[in-house]
Amino acid sequence: MLTFDLPTIWAFIIAFAIFAYVVMDGFDLGIGILFSWIPVGRERDTAMNTIAPVWDGNETWLVLGGGGLLAAFPLAYGTILSALYAPIVAMLLALIFRGVAFEFRWRDPRHRPYWDIAFSLGSIVAALAQGITLGALLQGIAVENRAYAGGWFDWLTPFSILVGASLVCGYALLGSTWLIMKSEGTLQVRCYRMAFGLGIATIVAIGAVSAATPFLSDVYWQRWFAWPQVLFTAQVPLLVAIATVVFFASLQRRHHYTPFLMALLVFTLSLAGLGISLFPYVVPPSMTIWDAAAPDASLKFMLVGAVVIVPIILAYTGYSYWVFRGKTGHEGYH
Amino acid sequence: MLHDADALSLARFQFAFTISFHFIFPAFSIGLASYLAVLESLWLRTGRALYLDLFKYWLKIFAVVFAMGVVSGIVMSYQIGTNWSVYSDKAGPVIGPLMAYEVLTAFFLEAGFLGVMLFGMNRVGRGLHFTATLAVAIGTFLSAFWILSANSWMQTPVGHTTNAAGQFVPVDWLAIVFNPSFPYRLVHTVFAAYLTTALAVGAVGAWHLLRERANEGARVMFSMAMGMITVVAPLQILAGDQHGLNTLEHQPVKVMAMEGHFKSYTDGAPLILFGWPDEAKAETLYAIEIPKASSLILKHSFDAPLKGLDSVDRKEWPPVAIVFWSFRVMVGLGMAMLGLAAFSLLARVMHRLYDWKLLHLLALVMGPAGFVAVIAGWVTTEVGRQPYTVHGLLRTVDSVSPLQAPAVATSLLAFIIVYFIVFGAGVFYILRLMSHPPQRGEEGPERDQPVRAAGLTPSPVVPESLTSPGGET
Numbered sequence: 001m002l003t004f005d006l007p008t009i010w011a012f013i014i015a016f017a018i019f020a021y022v023v024m025d026g027f028d029l030g031i032g033i034l035f036s037w038i039p040v041g042r043e044r045d046t047a048m049n050t051i052a053p054v055w056d057g058n059e060t061w062l063v064l065g066g067g068g069l070l071a072a073f074p075l076a077y078g079t080i081l082s083a084l085y086a087p088i089v090a091m092l093l094a095l096i097f098r099g100v101a102f103e104f105r106w107r108d109p110r111h112r113p114y115w116d117i118a119f120s121l122g123s124i125v126a127a128l129a130q131g132i133t134l135g136a137l138l139q140g141i142a143v144e145n146r147a148y149a150g151g152w153f154d155w156l157t158p159f160s161i162l163v164g165a166s167l168v169c170g171y172a173l174l175g176s177t178w179l180i181m182k183s184e185g186t187l188q189v190r191c192y193r194m195a196f197g198l199g200i201a202t203i204v205a206i207g208a209v210s211a212a213t214p215f216l217s218d219v220y221w222q223r224w225f226a227w228p229q230v231l232f233t234a235q236v237p238l239l240v241a242i243a244t245v246v247f248f249a250s251l252q253r254r255h256h257y258t259p260f261l262m263a264l265l266v267f268t269l270s271l272a273g274l275g276i277s278l279f280p281y282v283v284p285p286s287m288t289i290w291d292a293a294a295p296d297a298s299l300k301f302m303l304v305g306a307v308v309i310v311p312i313i314l315a316y317t318g319y320s321y322w323v324f325r326g327k328t329g330h331e332g333y334h
Numbered sequence: 335m336l337h338d339a340d341a342l343s344l345a346r347f348q349f350a351f352t353i354s355f356h357f358i359f360p361a362f363s364i365g366l367a368s369y370l371a372v373l374e375s376l377w378l379r380t381g382r383a384l385y386l387d388l389f390k391y392w393l394k395i396f397a398v399v400f401a402m403g404v405v406s407g408i409v410m411s412y413q414i415g416t417n418w419s420v421y422s423d424k425a426g427p428v429i430g431p432l433m434a435y436e437v438l439t440a441f442f443l444e445a446g447f448l449g450v451m452l453f454g455m456n457r458v459g460r461g462l463h464f465t466a467t468l469a470v471a472i473g474t475f476l477s478a479f480w481i482l483s484a485n486s487w488m489q490t491p492v493g494h495t496t497n498a499a500g501q502f503v504p505v506d507w508l509a510i511v512f513n514p515s516f517p518y519r520l521v522h523t524v525f526a527a528y529l530t531t532a533l534a535v536g537a538v539g540a541w542h543l544l545r546e547r548a549n550e551g552a553r554v555m556f557s558m559a560m561g562m563i564t565v566v567a568p569l570q571i572l573a574g575d576q577h578g579l580n581t582l583e584h585q586p587v588k589v590m591a592m593e594g595h596f597k598s599y600t601d602g603a604p605l606i607l608f609g610w611p612d613e614a615k616a617e618t619l620y621a622i623e624i625p626k627a628s629s630l631i632l633k634h635s636f637d638a639p640l641k642g643l644d645s646v647d648r649k650e651w652p653p654v655a656i657v658f659w660s661f662r663v664m665v666g667l668g669m670a671m672l673g674l675a676a677f678s679l680l681a682r683v684m685h686r687l688y689d690w691k692l693l694h695l696l697a698l699v700m701g702p703a704g705f706v707a708v709i710a711g712w713v714t715t716e717v718g719r720q721p722y723t724v725h726g727l728l729r730t731v732d733s734v735s736p737l738q739a740p741a742v743a744t745s746l747l748a749f750i751i752v753y754f755i756v757f758g759a760g761v762f763y764i765l766r767l768m769s770h771p772p773q774r775g776e777e778g779p780e781r782d783q784p785v786r787a788a789g790l791t792p793s794p795v796v797p798e799s800l801t802s803p804g805g806e807t
Binding site: 052053054056057059060062063064066067068069070071072074075077078079080081082085086088089092093095096097099100102103104106107108146147148149152294295297298301302305306309310313316317319320323324 | 397398400401402404405406407408409411412413414415416417418419420421422423424425426427428429430431433434435436437438439441442443444445446447448449450452453454457458497499501503504505507735736737738741745748749752753756759760763766767779
């Protein structure tokens with residue numbers, strides 16, 4: 001059923017870019033979401049310092065997701081972005097506020113409280129908008145004649161809001177567990193506490209979205225519950241359950257790394273679940289990856305680059321994380 | 335129908351607004367990244383702490399410029415889909431891969447090494463840190479390479495065919511990447527970025543020389559900036575001339591608008607210096623012109639015939655007045671840069687580079703000239719390409735998303751408000767950083783933005799006496 005032609009390969013590459021974006025910008029957006037609950041001063045500065053050297057690289061995966069979609073599935077790119085105009089524009093504006101706050105809050109101590117609010121609100125709105133975009137995509141986009149044919153507020157439904165809120169929870173969970181890994185003392189204690197609540201909230205949210213998704217369309221229902229596929233698809237919730245148990249146990253035992261790794265695993269599984277629901281549709285309910293794919297000449301040309309360059313990118317991204325490894329402090333070098 | 339036209343105009347204005355704002359930052363960071371690489375290499379080669387001070391001085395400014403470039407750039411990569419979905423569908427197969435290569439080769443390189451460049455001086459060795467700086471500088475250049483290739487293909491499309499769905503299908507990638515206008519546009523734009531940066535650095539140096547003539551850091555940056563302008567300004571005028579000839583060959587209508595030539599001339603076209611292009615009357619009013627000079631510049635012959643806008647259908651005309659005037663702004667500023675270059679060369683030859691207040695004042699006034707010229711040049715080439723997005727093949731009116739005017743108007747308003755607040759603040763912070771005189775023991779970005787690891791961290795590789803001579807507060 002799965003043939004590895006060029007559109008399929010590109011669907012996987014873009015899925016990987018989205019995955020990389022969600023987990024990496026996920027934790028730094030998560031820190032922004034939690035920023036209001038982190039006390040001003042030493043703890044906030046530390047939290048910001050843990051992500052200052054890497055946020056820009058993390059956000060580049062979002063550009064690759066967008067650029068890759070334009071290149072590999074141009075019809076889907078145009079359709080999705082014009083259909084989800086409002087949440088996309090909201091996300092872009094929110095990312096502007098939070099992105100510049102990294103620099104501006106250090107440049108202007110007098111107005112730091114304002115840039116902290118910009119950082120925090122920007123992160124929340126960006127996460128919410130991304131979740132709403134995902135929810136709206138899952139519930140389907142009306143397409144006629146190679147163009148979006150729906151209304152301007154089709155994206156706004158209880159389901160899309162649910163997915164939006166879930167993503168905010170999930171990112172906050174990633175952020176809190178990242179900080180557990182990167183901090184010490186009072187900030188770390190605070191993060192253990194937050195991670196516990198956020199863990200519960202995220203699992204409930206994943207449960208709610210998973211329960212609602214099969215009712216959106218018969219296709220999703222079949223995908224998940226048809227025999228014998230169910231033997232395969234049932235592994236996803238099973239693994240989520242295992243990861244959840246390990247997560248809470250590791251919080252209990254005050255592990256430094258395991259909570260973050262388990263949160264990553266839960267995200268990975270959720271995205272895998274999303275893939276099971278969607279594939280091979282790129283714009284449900286009507287547009288498959290083959291309908292939307294660019295000509296082979298485009299896909300081949302890019303594939304050469306992607307195969308050579310993506311591993312190099314991963315290597316030096318890893319190096320950059322390695323340079324800033326270990327616990328982050330709030331004070332200077334000396 | 336009027337409704338659609340409104341949405342189209344708003345979408346166009348939104349694109350023009352967001353890309354003009356965005357373009358300011360990379361124009362600065364392309365040049366600044368190279369300048370930083372030069373400063374760091376001078377420090378490594380000579381061991382003079384002054385170069386490290388200057389490096390750190392400009393690194394703080396670079397961090398702010400770069401952050402603004404990143405966030406305004408993300409907007410661009412999504413706006414093509416939100417507002418120009420039909421264009422995305424049709425041109426995506428050609429443009430998309432070029433932009434994907436930009437992300438893969440340039441953006442990741444810049445972003446991956448930026449953290450090390452900004453905060454890693456004490457965490458990695460000097461060689462590795464310099465490598466990071468070089469990687470960022472190369473990344474900014476590669477970014478210009480790909481995005482200008484994509485843009486140039488839209489101006490001079492070759493190497494493709496079209497399929498049944500009306501999409502442009504790539505046939506020859508080498509021809510697409512190195513399309514006819516690309517080499518000229520690349521050279522012209524990269525020189526522009528260097529000039530823009532040199533003018534900004536020169537103005538900062540001049541400002542501090544005017545206040546404190548003995549400031550060693552101000553002297554060095556002023557001298558380096560004026561040297562750069564002296565070399566690049568004349569080269570840029572040559573490159574611009576060649577680019578113009580290339581445009582005449584491939585997009586003659588754009589040149590007609592730049593020149594304000596509504597009429598065709600059979601024996602020698604005049605060079606219109608100033609005037610008021612009136613599209614309705616199809617003539618340039620109040621023209622001050624030099625007879626036959628346009629033919630001399632464009633055809634290298636006084637009597638060469640030159641076609642005017644009357645030789646093509648009005649439906650093919652770009653907005654003539656905008657192109658005419660933005661071109662004059664760009665050329666005028668280019669000439670002023672040449673003047674500054676000559677003046678500074680004279681001062682240098684007479685050993686008065688740090689003494690002539692008039693030169694410093696002129697350099698200060700010219701500080702923003704590069705940014706204005708870059709935007710004016712961009713307007714000339716992009717408005718001059720109208721009414722097409724892909725020249726001669728896909729009209730702008732046929733490129734737009736199925737948008738409703740209120741949706742575009744709302745988002746446009748939001749962009750304008752947010753950009754003015756956020757980038758206004760950013761420009762203010764940059765100016766404030768620039769207003770501090772460069773000093774011995776300059777702090778880097780890591781000073782205010784401490785990043786330290788406990789436990790596993792290796793001890794600083796760079797001796798402290800080199801990284802921060804004197805400044806241990």
